Amino acid sequence: MKRKLRMGMVGGGPGAFIGAVHRTAARLDGKIELVCGAFSSSAEKSKAAGRELFLPDERVYGSFQEMIEAEASLPAGERMDFVSIVTPNHMHLPVALAALERGFHVICDKPMTLNLEDAVTLRDKVNEAGLVFCLTHNYTGYPMVKQAREMVQAGQLGEIRKIVSEYPQGWLARRIEDDNHKQAAWRTDPKISGVSCCMGDIGSHAENLAAYITGLKITELCADLNTFVPGRRLDDDGSVLVRFDNGARGIIYASQISAGDDNGLRIRVYGTKGAIEWLQKDPNNLIFKSNDAPVRIYNTGWAGAGAAAAYNTRIPAGHPEGFLEAFANLYRNFAAVVAARIDGVEPAPAACDFPTVEDGVRGMAFIETVVKSAASKEKWVKFPQI
């Protein structure tokens, strides 16, 4: 690939949070350039956003349909290579289907769709199209998460017995969706967000992180979902007991009413021989402990880090990499695979490390099963094997 990949974006206009994160992540490694966008369903707002991003007016569109059609009709040397979808949840499916239909690779924010059925539809479409699809479960992009996964795979923890994956936040402790808070408003609106707010928005990250690190599959679960803030239409807190296919047990919990917490994603995985612990707010350290030796702390860029961690690290130890760098690792790896596809070569195996449409299907199954369990008097609800 002798040029930057060309990215088009859908969503991410004024007031959005995650759009700017995606753009920064895409830009960070200098391999991707933003060439077009449909940043808002208002053509005017979309143009304004495009100008802020120094895009020429003619590449800024009033709708995703318009963008996809217009770009598809551009010469191969000009048109975008892939679409980045950063809209609220309900728009992920239609945008992705349209993009895939016209041959564009897709990188899409999570959760993948509004419901499990849609997720399966999208998976089938991706498989049929044979295009590259990345779902931005960004926390898997941290080097020390990859280190944890490598250590599990290498058997350093022994057989996994217990997983505790948690994600407490506090920003929805009050009903700020009534205060014109755009982020809160759409997340608590079932038409836009789906059947769950808290479990969909962040519980799905906790699930994904556990699956990424351990490779285990949930077989059944038991959930308690709560809506603490009166008048709120979706859950703002939930706790789930889970059972895995190898006999391991776990707890996955997420909360948006945990006052004082901001982004406290933490995972602990215990095996017969040792355990790892990782906290998103201290992302460059990975704790390994066992009954037989002093605690060890692995650090991004430092001695003892494995190949996957090293591949996803930019700067030497002691120079903290953060959220944006982890997010950028997804873009970087996705872009490398897209570039290899365009060049007609095999991608580097290390680059093929990003969440896919399968993560999206499993994530939607998790959200739906949790909601189902929360409404059930039965203790254990089977996890669908789709």
Next chain:
Amino acid sequence: MKRKLRMGMVGGGPGAFIGAVHRTAARLDGKIELVCGAFSSSAEKSKAAGRELFLPDERVYGSFQEMIEAEASLPAGERMDFVSIVTPNHMHLPVALAALERGFHVICDKPMTLNLEDAVTLRDKVNEAGLVFCLTHNYTGYPMVKQAREMVQAGQLGEIRKIVSEYPQGWLARRIEDDNHKQAAWRTDPKISGVSCCMGDIGSHAENLAAYITGLKITELCADLNTFVPGRRLDDDGSVLVRFDNGARGIIYASQISAGDDNGLRIRVYGTKGAIEWLQKDPNNLIFKSNDAPVRIYNTGWAGAGAAAAYNTRIPAGHPEGFLEAFANLYRNFAAVVAARIDGVEPAPAACDFPTVEDGVRGMAFIETVVKSAASKEKWVKFPQI
């Protein structure tokens, strides 16, 4: 009280762990002296233990019955004032009943009895005897736990919504009960330990800590108990979803197979206005956080600590107090109440701060309900209001 209180001990002979802890805790503040003991069911071992403790042979007994009878027949100015019970669980009840019967105050290790029925029996006996009873849920003795409780009571957290209380350990990750490990052997033996190992031994601490800090009552719960080590006769891990009487929800979990963890008791309590977090391994710090202000860290002995914390602190800030000091706070406060009783005066209100027979009843109800829930297909099991 112009003299030290006189303590007799039952249990705590060779190979025991907690007996030495109780003795050190009793001794720490110089208000209690050990005057007699029945340290082992072997008279010989008991004598040997007594000599190590510089006790005269005639005050070292071969059984608790012998001790209680002999001491009761000594002159008032000589006989012990109270009994400390540090045997395995199954002996707590008979020793306590015998002691109370002969007018001795009692301080007893936890869990209180083998089962809930026995706990109620003991409560009735304590109430009937009108004597002082302390149950050594020692983690409530830490100054920063008391600080947390005061902050909850003062409304600084607002209405409580969520409690996460956890206690991971790893020492039973292998079947060490087969290796002549006395501590492991009795804890995994249902005849000695009761219906639960992990939940009884440490889950009960996690429950007690939550109750102590918040004052909330569990109304129903949903438990998953596990025995990971093949051949083990009781649970070695468990997770419990709980619902409280004010509408708060919570997670209580305990584990003895969490390889690499030693004594990771941690509690987080979230309210509408703020949250506290406390970790037993860093006991002199209490974290307070809210959505509206920087995180604050309260420290033992430091500015901002409340009256209960200050009352239970010995040395200035920056001089770490630990497990033994916290344990000693229970002894100190219990002893102050016993001394006041002997002197015929009212105890200082601040001294009346230690776990009682009511904690024991509630704790046994917790253990039994968890075991019942774990065996049930029903999702929620009511917590008995006894």
Next chain:
Amino acid sequence: MKRKLRMGMVGGGPGAFIGAVHRTAARLDGKIELVCGAFSSSAEKSKAAGRELFLPDERVYGSFQEMIEAEASLPAGERMDFVSIVTPNHMHLPVALAALERGFHVICDKPMTLNLEDAVTLRDKVNEAGLVFCLTHNYTGYPMVKQAREMVQAGQLGEIRKIVSEYPQGWLARRIEDDNHKQAAWRTDPKISGVSCCMGDIGSHAENLAAYITGLKITELCADLNTFVPGRRLDDDGSVLVRFDNGARGIIYASQISAGDDNGLRIRVYGTKGAIEWLQKDPNNLIFKSNDAPVRIYNTGWAGAGAAAAYNTRIPAGHPEGFLEAFANLYRNFAAVVAARIDGVEPAPAACDFPTVEDGVRGMAFIETVVKSAASKEKWVKFPQI
């Protein structure tokens, strides 16, 4: 500014570390594009590096002189706006002078020059040219460093009494300059690095951080410089006692033989009313403590952060920002001032927050005075007021 600023780079070819950091930092916020470069003194290597960066061959030069001349002759709408200098130290001055001579703004790595005399020469040139100059003392770019500075300026610490600024590293604990380690080789070579290795490379960061946060000036100092690794030509460790113009005292130390440390820059500033502590490896937290209140922890993006911190923060609290983001804050602010200059408007006051040529002069004075003191038998050596 309706376009991205155009950057040319000198240095940063194969084997370099800091060049890639500068490019990433420049790229992060999408306001700057790299348009040309002289990446190596070998024209071939420079071309190769340029191709990796997707630059057209005609904008990749074999020397900085060639680049500056060629770019200066391009039409205004095409030529670079500023030069980024990322060479080893000895090249900073000639490149900067040439760039300023032809009207290009300059952003330059530190330490600024080979010696104090050169630093003064450069300052005079910058002042004469009336162009924008930024020296990348990047640690001042962290939001929590800016928070610290704001708190000092607002008087929250009272009068400053004591400053401890330290920077331990361990990577030069062995003589790796003999192992073809390019980074080590030039830093320990006096012709390229100047009169000091450790104090020049990282002691200067510790000095700069103290000056940035407190605004105090050193009046005299007493240094002990060490070369622990046999055969090394420059210092690899040093400790300095310092006295400030308001009567405050301090310790500045740096080390490259502190085995096991990577990038442990830490600063503590104590005043009559309170103190701050900041650690580069945990950059998103700033500790504030006083004798009268619980410790407070300020967090990037969180409640209580001041205007300067907020201005230099991209993402909400709980999403760690790291080294690259802090570095990018310098580029972003520098670029905003350059853009305002081009547009003929006043820059936002908040953007004028980056290290300048004055920091460079003071930094070189620090390095030279430390070296002078280390060789002296006199206890205190005056700090030159230039």
Next chain:
Amino acid sequence: MKRKLRMGMVGGGPGAFIGAVHRTAARLDGKIELVCGAFSSSAEKSKAAGRELFLPDERVYGSFQEMIEAEASLPAGERMDFVSIVTPNHMHLPVALAALERGFHVICDKPMTLNLEDAVTLRDKVNEAGLVFCLTHNYTGYPMVKQAREMVQAGQLGEIRKIVSEYPQGWLARRIEDDNHKQAAWRTDPKISGVSCCMGDIGSHAENLAAYITGLKITELCADLNTFVPGRRLDDDGSVLVRFDNGARGIIYASQISAGDDNGLRIRVYGTKGAIEWLQKDPNNLIFKSNDAPVRIYNTGWAGAGAAAAYNTRIPAGHPEGFLEAFANLYRNFAAVVAARIDGVEPAPAACDFPTVEDGVRGMAFIETVVKSAASKEKWVKFPQI
């Protein structure tokens, strides 16, 4: 030894801090009983203090001379075995000399004497008397400090190159000696405290800790002593550059005006192969780091702790031991050696691990040399080899 050792105390009456610490430390392990005391120079206050401690009036004395004479004349089976000296500094020497003169072993608070000359006098007396003397540099009692020492001795750090030992406190940030603050008043009074406040009180701990862990000797030093609080008669802050006999360099600093710090004793020792770091406020963890492996954290009672650490640990890992336990380790080891002496047997080698009169001589030499250096224009002042 078939009985508890009998302790007499001098000092530690009302308003004292350290007396209660010594008594608790002596009591903790149940091997020592307080049998008599001269707690105050006022006979009345002494009696009152004795009654609080449940001592019979006839064993509570109005002066140390009276106590030593009276006790010496008691039958061997009754009289005290050793004297604990917890007075302000100026009284250490006369009490110790009198006690040694009458054959009593001595345990004494630090700094040992008012000046170096007195320290040498005391050393000669101890040697002449052939009695056991312990100086309570209590921080060496922590298990993880002993672990650090063992690791240095075992060569795990390689050759030591750099030591940073610091002790920041903030309690003297204001002139509280004028507010009837007894602790502050005597420490800032040269007649009672000696030639230094800050360096004598806590700088000496920092020195002692470095010497204990590394075994290195200071050969020369360069000090800056400060008195920040106007009107104060002694130093309240100081920084010292030090050089050791093996070529290592270091920084020792102490401060009592570091607002917000309470007891921040921290030591870092760097060798050619690795480094340790220990912080008194987190005493149960010892950090070991190197350039070649992940950071390791040793924990009191946990896997990997060495023999000396284990010998000085009471409870299993995860149960924090604190300041009092560390202090008690000195008493316990001292008492074991005294008991062996009384029994006419060799003490266990592990028990012979406590600071002695040699630490006291070296400590006084440190204090005096620092004060001398602070007043000197010469850069380096030789450390006396006495």
